[in-house]
Amino acid sequence: MTNLTTIPSAGATTAEPPAPAKETGRRVNPLGGVAHLALFLWALATVGPLIWVALASFKTNEEIFLDEPFGLPQSWAFKNFADAWSEAHIGQYFLNSVFVVLLSTAGTMLLGSMAAYVLARYRFPGNRFIYYLFVSGLAFPTFMALAPLFGIAQAMNLLDSFFGLIVIYIAYSLSFTVFFLVAFFRTLPHEIEEAATVDGAGHVRRFFQVMLPMAKSGLVSIAIFNIVGQWNQYLLPVVIMQSEDKYVLTQGIANISVSAGYQAEWGQLFAALTLSILPMIIVYAVFQRQIQAGLTSGAVK
Amino acid sequence: MRHGKYPFIIGFLAVPVALYAIFVVGAYLQMFRLSLTDWSGYGTFKDIGFDNFVKLWNDEVIWTALRHNGFLLLVMPIVTIAIALLFAFLLNVGGGSKGGMTRGVWGSKIYRVVFFFPQLLALALVAVIFQRVYGPDKSGMINGLLPDSWEPWLFLADEKWALTCILIVLIWQAVGFYVVLFSAGMGSIGQEIYEAAALDGASRITLFFKITLPLLWGNIQVAWIYLGIAAFDAFALVNIMTVNQGGPNNSTQVLSMQIYLNAFKYSQAGYASAIGVVLFFLALSFAWLTLRVTRSDSVEA
Numbered sequence: 122m123t124n125l126t127t128i129p130s131a132g133a134t135t136a137e138p139p140a141p142a143k144e145t146g147r148r149v150n151p152l153g154g155v156a157h158l159a160l161f162l163w164a165l166a167t168v169g170p171l172i173w174v175a176l177a178s179f180k181t182n183e184e185i186f187l188d189e190p191f192g193l194p195q196s197w198a199f200k201n202f203a204d205a206w207s208e209a210h211i212g213q214y215f216l217n218s219v220f221v222v223l224l225s226t227a228g229t230m231l232l233g234s235m236a237a238y239v240l241a242r243y244r245f246p247g248n249r250f251i252y253y254l255f256v257s258g259l260a261f262p263t264f265m266a267l268a269p270l271f272g273i274a275q276a277m278n279l280l281d282s283f284f285g286l287i288v289i290y291i292a293y294s295l296s297f298t299v300f301f302l303v304a305f306f307r308t309l310p311h312e313i314e315e316a317a318t319v320d321g322a323g324h325v326r327r328f329f330q331v332m333l334p335m336a337k338s339g340l341v342s343i344a345i346f347n348i349v350g351q352w353n354q355y356l357l358p359v360v361i362m363q364s365e366d367k368y369v370l371t372q373g374i375a376n377i378s379v380s381a382g383y384q385a386e387w388g389q390l391f392a393a394l395t396l397s398i399l400p401m402i403i404v405y406a407v408f409q410r411q412i413q414a415g416l417t418s419g420a421v422k
Numbered sequence: 423m424r425h426g427k428y429p430f431i432i433g434f435l436a437v438p439v440a441l442y443a444i445f446v447v448g449a450y451l452q453m454f455r456l457s458l459t460d461w462s463g464y465g466t467f468k469d470i471g472f473d474n475f476v477k478l479w480n481d482e483v484i485w486t487a488l489r490h491n492g493f494l495l496l497v498m499p500i501v502t503i504a505i506a507l508l509f510a511f512l513l514n515v516g517g518g519s520k521g522g523m524t525r526g527v528w529g530s531k532i533y534r535v536v537f538f539f540p541q542l543l544a545l546a547l548v549a550v551i552f553q554r555v556y557g558p559d560k561s562g563m564i565n566g567l568l569p570d571s572w573e574p575w576l577f578l579a580d581e582k583w584a585l586t587c588i589l590i591v592l593i594w595q596a597v598g599f600y601v602v603l604f605s606a607g608m609g610s611i612g613q614e615i616y617e618a619a620a621l622d623g624a625s626r627i628t629l630f631f632k633i634t635l636p637l638l639w640g641n642i643q644v645a646w647i648y649l650g651i652a653a654f655d656a657f658a659l660v661n662i663m664t665v666n667q668g669g670p671n672n673s674t675q676v677l678s679m680q681i682y683l684n685a686f687k688y689s690q691a692g693y694a695s696a697i698g699v700v701l702f703f704l705a706l707s708f709a710w711l712t713l714r715v716t717r718s719d720s721v722e723a
Contacts, residue, residue: 159512160509163537167539167598170555186561188566188570232441235434235437245428260706264655265450265453265702268698269691273449273452295446323430324426355546355657359682371544371658375662377550378553387561401539
């Protein structure tokens with residue numbers, strides 16, 4: 122900072138009006154100040170609404186309409202949370218989401234890595250065709266074929282069933298999972314696999330005992346990507362799940378939001394929101410690095 | 423290796439390919455078939471030729487939705503990328519240079535962690551939060567913060583501003599992800615390039631436009647595609663936040679909402695499929711255009 126900026130100005134002192142006094146000491150970087158301000162304001166805009174939600178979840182309806190959005194609640198009572206848990210069924214929605222995402226991510230990872238392994242490492246007629254069939258799915262938004270998807274689920278008796286939702290999550294996650302893992306498997310060395318073949322390991326054993334352990338970093342990234350994506354899915358459950366006790370969290374929250382409007386139970390809605398955001402903050406605090414790496418892995422290859 | 427190769431390949435591919443073929447490829451194929459029928463979503467249907475497409479051409483709401491999608495598709499990526507580039511630059515080299523080393527501003531790690539967090543929240547959750555943030559009375563966060571004497575702003579209930587409100591939420595959620603993505607890209611640009619340029623007397627603004635931007639071009643293209651997909655969907659936001667699912671007076675209507683409404687609310691699943699078919703060709707041309715642009719770029723480089 123010092124050597125770059127002071128040398129030219131020192132040489133030009135005679136021609137220019139006398140520099141301000143602080144020029145001689147540590148020069149304050151004006152861009153630095155603006156930069157700090159901009160970053161700080163965006164951070165404020167990011168956490169502001171979340172803090173507001175957390176504060177409001179302790180407030181009564183009257184306090185929420187008091188025109189002091191960031192005022193502290195009069196008492197830190199947990200009544201709203203208890204109501205959100207029991208009356209608004211946020212706990213049920215939460216467990217439904219956990220159940221669905223656990224199975225659908227596991228299924229996506231197993232089936233996706235199996236397909237990707239075969240497509241990346243074996244030559245056979247139709248290999249390119251199947252690969253491009255999977256990858257072409259990336260070009261189209263999920264909502265495009267919503268009506269026929271509903272028809273298919275209906276014909277197969279999969280409407281309003283967890284099994285149906287899980288299977289559909291898996292099907293729609295395969296495009297990206299296969300695309301990502303094929304590229305990843307191709308980068309892994311062939312030598313260890315060949316050594317295992319010499320040792321008499323069959324195809325299946327080679328996949329589970331040699332390839333998967335080698336591919337761990339890629340598998341973790343894509344697993345995180347799928348967990349976040351499926352946890353946050355909203356469109357598919359809205360179409361598939363119809364009875365309220367089977368709603369997943371995103372659907373449930375949207376539902377609470379609508380009924381909060383009718384019954385004017387805003388505190389309950391904010392408590393439900395806080396309860397859904399809190400686990401994300403905890404998970405993010407613990408796995409911040411892995412999550413950032415996992416979610417950006419699709420973009421940096 | 424040789425014996426049992428095909429049974430193994432078939433065994434590994436059967437389930438993933440079957441799931442994908444039924445729920446994704448199957449839905450896309452049926453979409454074409456159903457677009458020529460008067461299917462309501464339940465029961466039987468009959469062929470009506472190209473009636474749905476004629477109706478579509480004359481449907482004002484579809485054109486409005488298409489215009490809104492176009493607006494989001496154009497503005498959302500540009501603004502998000504611009505803000506993210508600026509923040510990533512400030513975080514990485516905004517702190518000026520010390521002993522010839524450019525560095526990020528103070529606290530850049532914390533900023534990165536905070537900015538990224540909204541990416542982890544489900545869009546449905548974000549939609550519910552911001553519906554309250556934009557609340558049209560004093561219980562809304564923004565109206566609560568405005569001076570008491572002001573009339574409350576209507577936000578989502580105001581035809582003129584509703585779509586902009588949606589746009590702002592999309593940007594709010596997306597920026598952090600691209601700050602992290604671009605930061606990773608900038609981190610891989612060698613320090614010595616910046617040092618050399620700084621020794622030549624280049625200002626920070628020159629550094630940004632002459633060094634950072636060209637070297638990040640690949641990342642920016644990826645960001646463009648991802649943001650385009652996100653801007654094109656927007657279903658969760660429009661369905662949850664807006665007045666009357668796309669209102670007021672269709673001022674926030676988008677194609678995803680139109681497909682959903684026609685398929686599940688207006689009992690016009692055949693018509694919803696026809697909208698899907700149009701979307702199919704739009705997405706295909708977008709993908710084709712993207713491939714062409716990125717390919718011609720890589721030849722130049």
